[in-house]
Each structure stands twice: as structure tokens, then as C-alpha cells.
Amino acid sequence: MAENPIKVRVEGRSRISRSIGRRSGMRLTRRCCARFSRRSTRSIATTFARLSFTARAKAFSAGIDFTSLTNDTGARGGEGGGPDMQRFRRFVAESQASLNRIESVEKPVIGALHGFVGGLGLELALACDARIASVGARLGMPEVRIGLVPDVGGTTRLTRTVGYARSKELIMTARMIEAADAEKIGLVNRVVPEGTHLAAAEELAREMARNAPLAVGLAKRIIDKGHGLDKMTFQELEVLAQSSLLLTEDFREGASALAQRRDLRFEGR
Numbered sequence: 001m002a003e004n005p006i007k008v009r010v011e012g013r014s015r016i017s018r019s020i021g022r023r024s025g026m027r028l029t030r031r032c033c034a035r036f037s038r039r040s041t042r043s044i045a046t047t048f049a050r051l052s053f054t055a056r057a058k059a060f061s062a063g064i065d066f067t068s069l070t071n072d073t074g075a076r077g078g079e080g081g082g083p084d085m086q087r088f089r090r091f092v093a094e095s096q097a098s099l100n101r102i103e104s105v106e107k108p109v110i111g112a113l114h115g116f117v118g119g120l121g122l123e124l125a126l127a128c129d130a131r132i133a134s135v136g137a138r139l140g141m142p143e144v145r146i147g148l149v150p151d152v153g154g155t156t157r158l159t160r161t162v163g164y165a166r167s168k169e170l171i172m173t174a175r176m177i178e179a180a181d182a183e184k185i186g187l188v189n190r191v192v193p194e195g196t197h198l199a200a201a202e203e204l205a206r207e208m209a210r211n212a213p214l215a216v217g218l219a220k221r222i223i224d225k226g227h228g229l230d231k232m233t234f235q236e237l238e239v240l241a242q243s244s245l246l247l248t249e250d251f252r253e254g255a256s257a258l259a260q261r262r263d264l265r266f267e268g269r
Helices: 024-036 085-104 120-126 154-162 164-173 179-184 197-209 213-226 231-245 249-260
Strands: 007-011 014-020 043-049 109-113 116-118 130-134 138-140 176-178 190-192
Touching: 085 120, 109 120, 109 197, 116 120, 120 138, 120 154, 130 179, 130 197, 138 179, 154 164, 176 179, 179 190, 190 197, 213 231, 213 249
Parallel strands: 014 043, 043 109, 109 130, 116 138, 130 190
Antiparallel strands: 007 014, 138 176
């Protein structure tokens, strides 16, 4: 079956993306990040679906095909002799850069998770700012089961999200956990009934999109960049961001609308 292109539906000031195919996350960044960067886009709800021949989405992302790594991965023209390590390292670096681009978009990115969310699929989900999981979703990092480690930001982002102890347990056991358990440890923000995950992610995206976009983007940037910094440096980021936001039209609009008790009309300036 031929792979379909990414489809992006625009609703108001939120963008909803569905990416189909084996390298969905990489294609998402190449084709969609430019559109996500438009001023008119305020937030993004996304689901990555690898479709079966019956066109029914089975999983958020099935991750990488591990069997392809055992022989001809990266070999020129399908030649044998095992993987070309230089090409493989370049592929991993490009994959890491792709997820970094998703993470660095100064707009909320909400992942709508369902089915199997393992390995690269979970690494992709962790690059999102929030994750809404459907009942029945199973999440984990199974790489060590076949002699590998998470290599596309999995160890770093998982540790940042659930802490050292939980991260070591999930990675070193290769355990797949249910959505409810993922919610308990903070791996997902919310668990919703089966089939409603994208609608719930869209609603969260719309809720965020109602706020001043520059402020939302800088708040995201402060949280991401401040993680791991000492308290005083972290707070300095807050001061620098606030001093720039005080000069924006959006701040003047927010203050004016509050005083006049009218609806807000932010323009992202």
C-alpha cells in the first residue's frame, strides 16, 4: 500500500495532524513544522497512525522495525554484510534532530495516543508537551529486550518526565504498561475512553490556543530550558521572558480586555 502524505486539518487556531507511514515522525517535522510555525497556528494536536491494509489505525506508532537493523540497514543498494554504521549514526542523528524540532516549536504540541506506543513511538510522544492516552494504550521502551537502548531521546526525555527511578525501571525491564499506570507516574496527562483520544487532545489544544500565544510559547520554552538549571538561573529566565512580554501588543490587549470586561483578541504580536 502506498504511503499517504501527512494531512493537517485546521480548526480555528489549532492544527490537527495525522501522519501515516513508517517514518511518520520524520515526515511530520519535514512537511509540517513550517506550517506549525505560522503565526495563525496557536496549538497542535497530533496523532501518528501506522495504518493496516484495512485502513484501520492500530497504533499511535509502531516504532522502528527492529528486524531491519540485523542485516542490511544502511547498506548501499540492499547489499549484504550488515549495517553501515556511519549511515546508521547519521540516521539516528537525523531522527534525534526531528524530535528536537517538534519539541522546540514554540506552541503546545499535544499527542493523542492509542494502541501500541513503544520504543520510537514513545520517544515521539515524549517530544510532545502533553499526552492524552486512550484506554487500551500500552506504553514502554522494549529496546533492551533485543540488546539495544532507546537512542532517539528516550532515556533523556523519559527521565525528565517520570524521574530517574521510574525511567530505569521502565527501560531496564522493557515493560509495557497500561495507560492508567502511565497516568499514575505522570507519563501521560490523561486517560480517556477508547476512540476519544484525538477529540480530547484537540480540546486541550483549543483551550491552550485561547491564551496569548507569545506568552504560551515562552512559558513552554522556560520550562524546557530551565529543567536541570539551578533555581536562580531558572528564575532569571522568567524575568527575561516577562520583560519582553511586557512590550507586546498581546499584553496590552489582555490588560485592556480585562479592564473592559470583554473578550480577548490576541494576535501573537
